[in-house]
Amino acid sequence: xxxxxxxxxxxxxxxxxxxxTVSETSSEPAKNPERLEVEELTALQPGLAxxxxxxxxxxxxxxxxxxxxxxxxxxxxxxxxxxxMRMCMVTRPKYIADLxxxxxxxxxxxxxxxxxxxxxxFRRLYHESVDAANEFHRRWKKAFIVWKLPDAPxxxxxxxxxx
Ligand code: HEM
Numbered sequence: 001x002x003x004x005x006x007x008x009x010x011x012x013x014x015x016x017x018x019x020x021t022v023s024e025t026s027s028e029p030a031k032n033p034e035r036l037e038v039e040e041l042t043a044l045q046p047g048l049a050x051x052x053x054x055x056x057x058x059x060x061x062x063x064x065x066x067x068x069x070x071x072x073x074x075x076x077x078x079x080x081x082x083x084x085m086r087m088c089m090v091t092r093p094k095y096i097a098d099l100x101x102x103x104x105x106x107x108x109x110x111x112x113x114x115x116x117x118x119x120x121x122f123r124r125l126y127h128e129s130v131d132a133a134n135e136f137h138r139r140w141k142k143a144f145i146v147w148k149l150p151d152a153p154x155x156x157x158x159x160x161x162x163x
Contacts, residue, residue, distance in 0.1 A: 045090075045091040046087075046091060047088075047091055047092050048088055048092055048095065051084050051085075051087060051088050051091075054084055055081055055084050055085065056147055057154075058077045058078070058080050058081040058084065059077070059078075059081055059130075059147075059149075060149060060150050060154060061073070061077045061154050061157060062074050062077035062078045062081065062110075062126075063126055063149055064153035064154060064159055065077060065157075065159055066114060066119060066122050066123075066126075067119070067153075068153070068159035068160065068161065069119075069161045070159050070160065070161045070162070071114055071117050071161075071163075072162075072163060073157070073159065074114050074122075075111070075114050075115070078107060078110060078111055078114065079111075081107070082103060082107055085099045085102075085103060085107075095140075098136050098139070098140075102129070102132060102133060102136060105132065106125070106128070106129035106132050106133070107129070109125050110122060110125045110126060110129060113125055126149075127149075130147060130148070130149060133147055134146050134147060
């Protein structure tokens with residue numbers, strides 16, 4: 001069957017993708033696809049450039065929650081951060097070993113300090129883990145990415161302890 005010119009151009013640019021978004025009976029591209037092929041869904045999955053800003057926001061909230069003595073919130077933020085890193089491992093397996101290393105050597109000890117409600121230990125481990133994260137950025141040739149803890153608490157959460 002003859003495809004529209006748009007479909008043929010798209011096929012040249014993305015040969016691995018089967019364009020089910022184009023109606024088989026019309027030469028017009030469908031306005032909204034009814035379904036996507038698995039290759040298209042795979043190409044849409046977020047990588048670290050998408051997950052890392054979210055990871056940074058969770059880590060920021062974790063710090064100020066602990067400073068405010070809201071330990072359940074600090075635990076929640078860190079556990080959501082761990083889930084995000086596991087999603088990174090699914091979509092970008094080349095980072096699995098390094099992400100697992102940071103989780104084991106940095107995140108888990110911080111989690112223990114949270115469970116112990118030990119703010120001094122929490123602070124020390126937290127700052128060490130930021131250095132470790134930036135070391136991974138250097139390792140992956142992204143030395144220009146240096147994450148730092150924002151000076152102020154997140155404005156969108158009331159950090160008052162509730163327990
Ligand atoms: C809490 C710990 C971490 C924080 C707060 C953090 C934060 C960030 C931020 C803000 C970015 C820039 C995203 C952007 O705007 O494009 C980034 C990128 C990146 N991070 Fe992290 N990071 C952390 C841990 C790690 C670890 C453990 C690794 C190990 C693999 C890692 C690997 C990367 C890579 C490879 C990029 C570049 C992604 C890309 O552009 O493809 N990060 N990170």
